[in-house]
Amino acid sequence: MKLAPGSIETSFGTYVRSKPECITDPDVIKAVDEYKRWVAQKFLAMDPGMLDDIKKGKASNRLGENLFVSIKVDGEFSLFVYDSMVTDGFKSYFCNSSSHRVHAGMKVNAELEAILASKGITSTMICGELFCAPGEPADFSGRARLFDLLRYTRNPEKQDDIDRIGFRAFDVIRVGQEPWNRKPYYERFKWLKATIPEMQRVAIIPTQIMKDVQVRDYYEQVVERGGAEGIVIRNSETGKGYKVKPVNTLDAVIIGAVAGLEGSRIPQDALASALVALRYPDGNYQLLSQVGSGLDDATRKALFARLQPADQPGYIAATADGRAFRLVKPVLVAQVNYLDIISVNAYGNVVMQPCLKYDEQANKWDLIEYMPFVRLISPRFNEVPLRDDKTNNINDVRVAQVEGLVDINLPQAVVPTSVPKATLLARYVFEKGEMIRKFVGFKSNKSAIDRFYPEYVIYAMDFSTGRQEPLQRKARATNDEQQFWQMLESWIKEEVFDKTGKSLTRGWGVYSQFDTRPEPIELPELAVKMKKK
Known part of the structure; x- marks a missing residue:
């Protein structure tokens, strides 16, 4: 791989850290995202207490007999890409999953290249954990920390900062031109064992094969007594x-907060679920999670009684069942337990969470904007749910509590991003008795500032009082204007026109029509009612 000068973000000696634009092979990013989505993200977080139940024979669900159990390394999931045929640039590089950043030119690259060349392997893709060895001198068997890896790879000050980066392999998805991701894992693991020797900087992630009843003892050995981050x-x-x-x-x-429902296990005067947030140094609030489990009935009622509603909420959050949270004054500090934390979801997208501003004088919440942040896995209230010795100041509930746990840059202050407003291009509303179908087409005007924004969007709303779910919504998007208009017309005709495409389906009429084109969609005259409020 040859890196364009404009793509390099960090360099030190032969080491470079580059933007994802430098990756010219589309299969690389696809491989990273698909592995994260279909394999890594489907690993469920498990409470260590479940291992106790399995060992004692109390668990209803068993994990299996021949389990591959490995030590979890506190590093960054990365795909190692190697191609010995490259003559101009780097023969290998690491691509991470969170931002597709590239790391190349390190000792760990050179060692892996030498290993693969000695085995006659010309190209491969290997999944593993890129990590930073602790200690002086570097101890590659010691307890690694993600924040060290992020610090040394982003801002190295000496060669030792780069030389202490190591790699622990746990899967292979391609050898030569042959895809391996569909092969049984035991075959892939066997290939790793035969290919990668146990070295300091480069090795297979420590792995044992055992029965589920043996896992609890192994967890105690490597995590509780050995200090490892966890097991997989x-x-x-x-x-x-x-x-x-x-x-x-x-x-x-x-x-x-949201209370229980009438007739449910949690009564209407008790807390069913709470919204919790952290604070930036500038005082603004970053939504963190919804938390509901972990409380007994008496505590739910006592906690709910202590909450003071915000009189003028300028932001609305919804529960999983569609109810609105009632925003409250930010007074009570909760202890929240969780099993894991992520900054990228199962689809490879960055987790976005709302950043809020609280006006104490007006007792009002307002949305500033959505920010790249984190999501907690299996959050629950601690056995001691409230910290009455703490307040909601920027130190006690600081956002920095999650820094270093995942690859995320936290700002000192939140500045609202100025983005162009969308332009309405068309709106068609049809009615039939108590049924309404609305089609709204607009130009976002945002694709130039963020490639994840589509330039043209069609939003469709279908409302019917006779359905179990009265309101249904769909959206379609494109970056091509001509295609946008074609999609709008065909969608409308699919939903409210008959098979001829010239008349509305029986019973449907036009409530309103707006179209910026000189020649809008031709609607039958008898159907046009054009009602006005």
């Missing part, structure tokens, strides 16, 4: 996987 359990036969880590805790302020 993989069933090669079923494809299921689990990540087991100690339960983590952080302090967050409660900013919203």
Whole structure:
């Protein structure tokens, strides 16, 4: 790989850290995203207590007999890409999953290249964990920390900062031109064992094969007594996987609440779920999670009674069942337990969470904008749910509690991004009794500032009081204007026109019509009612 000068973000000696634009092979980013989505992200977080139940025979669900159990390394999931045929540039590089950043020119690259060349392997893609060895001198068997890797790879000050980067392989998805991702895991693991020797900087991730009843003792050995971050359990036969880590805790302020429903287990005067947030140094609030489990009935009622509603909420958050959280004054600080934390979802997209501003004088919440942030896996209230010794100041509930746990840059201050407003291009509304179908087409005007914004969007709303779900919404998008208009017309004709495409389906009429084109969609005269409010 030859890197364009404009793509390099960090360089030190032969080491470079580059933007994802430098990757010319589309299969690389596709491979990273698909592995993260279909394999890594499907590993479920497991409470260590479940291992106790399995060992004692109390668990209803068993994990299996021949499990691959490995030590979890606190690093960054990366794909190692190697092509010995490259003559102009780097023969190998690492591509991470969170931002597709490229790392090349390190000792760990050179060692892996030498290993593969000695085995006669000309190209491959290997999944593993890029990590930073602790200690002086570097101890590649010591407990690694993600924040060290991020610090040294982004801002190296000396050669040793780069030389202490190591790699622990745990999967292979391509050898030569042959895809290996569909092969059974035991075959892929066997290939790794035969290919990669146990070295300091480069090795296979420590892995044992055992029965599920043996996993608890192994967890105690490597995590509770050995200090490892956790363990990863993989069933090669079923494809299921689990990540087991100690339960983590952080302090967050409660900013919203929803009560129980009439007739449900949680009564209407008790807390069903809470919204919790952290604070930036500038005082603004970053939504962190919804938390509901972990409380007994008496605590739910007592906690709910202490919440003070915000009189003028300028932001609305919804529960999983569609109810609105009532935003409250940010007074109570909760202890929240969680099993894991992520900054990228199962589809490879960055987790976006709302950043909010609270006006104490007006007792009002307002949305600033959505920010790249994190999401907690399996959050629940601690056994001691509230920290009455803490307040919602920027230190006690600081956003920096999640820094270093995932690859994310946290700002000191949140500045609202100025983005162009959308332009309405067309709106068609049809009615039939108590049914309404609305089609709205607009130009976002945002694709130039963010490639993830489509330039043209069609939003369709279908409302019917007779359905179990009265309101249904869909959207379609494109970056081509001509295609946009074609999509709009064909969609409308699919939904409210008959098979001839010239008349509305029986019973449907036009409530309103707006179109910026000189020649809008031709509608039958008898159907046009053009009602006005």
